[in-house]
Amino acid sequence: MSLKQPKLHSRMIGAAALLGLLFTGPALAESFILQSTTSTANSGLYDDLLPKFKAKTGITVNVVAVGTGQAIKNAMNGDGDVLLVHAKSAEEKFVNDGYGVERFDVMYNDFIFVGPPADPAGVKKTSTATDALKKIAASKALFASRGDNSGTHKKEVKLWKASGIDPQTGSGKWYRETGSGMGATLNAAVGMGAYAMTDRGTWISFKNKGDYEIVLEGDKGLFNQYGVILVNPNKHPHIKAKAGQQFIDWILGSEGQDAIASYKLGGEQLFFPNAR
Numbered sequence: 523m524s525l526k527q528p529k530l531h532s533r534m535i536g537a538a539a540l541l542g543l544l545f546t547g548p549a550l551a552e553s554f555i556l557q558s559t560t561s562t563a564n565s566g567l568y569d570d571l572l573p574k575f576k577a578k579t580g581i582t583v584n585v586v587a588v589g590t591g592q593a594i595k596n597a598m599n600g601d602g603d604v605l606l607v608h609a610k611s612a613e614e615k616f617v618n619d620g621y622g623v624e625r626f627d628v629m630y631n632d633f634i635f636v637g638p639p640a641d642p643a644g645v646k647k648t649s650t651a652t653d654a655l656k657k658i659a660a661s662k663a664l665f666a667s668r669g670d671n672s673g674t675h676k677k678e679v680k681l682w683k684a685s686g687i688d689p690q691t692g693s694g695k696w697y698r699e700t701g702s703g704m705g706a707t708l709n710a711a712v713g714m715g716a717y718a719m720t721d722r723g724t725w726i727s728f729k730n731k732g733d734y735e736i737v738l739e740g741d742k743g744l745f746n747q748y749g750v751i752l753v754n755p756n757k758h759p760h761i762k763a764k765a766g767q768q769f770i771d772w773i774l775g776s777e778g779q780d781a782i783a784s785y786k787l788g789g790e791q792l793f794f795p796n797a798r
Contacts, residue, residue: 551580552582553584554581554762554765554766554769555583556584556586556606557594557596557601557602558587559589559593559673560588560724561721564728566785567785568583575769579768579772581768586601589668590607590612591609591672591676594613597751603762605751608673608746609676610747613749617751621757622752623753623754623755625750625751626774628750629779630746630747631721632721632739633720633721634721635651635719636708636718636720636734636736641737645658645737648738649740653685655685655687656685658717662695662696664711664716666710666717667698667707668700708728712731712732726792750770750774780795
């Protein structure tokens with residue numbers, strides 16, 4: 523019995539050594555979760571930006587692309603380390619309620635209205651979003667809304683309110699809520715011949731335009747600001763604050779801002795950096 527013990531012991535040592543190699547090998551690459559919007563993801567911006575950030579820092583950014591409202595809820599639950607969305611009042615509330623450390627402007631573009639070339643509501647004859655919505659409602663022309671509490675949907679709701687019209691009176695009739703992201707909503711709009719409001723970045727990158735065209739742009743009320751926030755580690759201790767802050771510093775710095783400015787599709791710039 524005693525002669526077998528050393529062999530058993532040596533095998534145990536070998537197994538322990540193997541486990542040691544498995545668990546003390548090279549450290550896992552650093553990463554963090556970015557809660558963001560379908561508009562930024564659909565535009566291809568992150569496919570261009572994030573490899574540049576990783577080359578600089580070695581940090582991998584895992585993007586969760588949902589509507590702004592859902593992204594904020596996810597971050598409130600601690601299911602993300604950094605938040606990059608486009609609904610300033612909701613972002614400021616997120617910080618004021620203690621869920622975020624500080625909010626920074628990072629970039630902007632604008633919203634536009636797109637529709638069929640026949641333009642049944644006469645939107646091309648208007649110069650403001652509120653007038654466009656009034657014409658759409660009056661003519662009962664189809665309008666596809668995201669209806670998902672995203673930043674785009676929040677903006678649309680504000681514009682309907684400013685126009686003095688409650689689109690819910692036409693819900694399921696001329697006012698169609700998709701409950702989906704921007705790309706899916708544009709697909710639905712084109713499929714049913716409806717108007718839609720979209721961020722310009724998603725429209726430029728959208729592949730299924732058909733004969734659709736921009737029917738309204740240039741209204742100052744369609745300005746679309748994006749902000750970035752580190753989720754508060756005092757609220758959620760597991761937050762990867764160091765990696766998240768490195769990303770924020772990078773995207774607000776000259777390298778990140780230049781990368782945003784240089785991202786173009788078909789020669790068109792999708793986002794305009796404005797960190798201060």
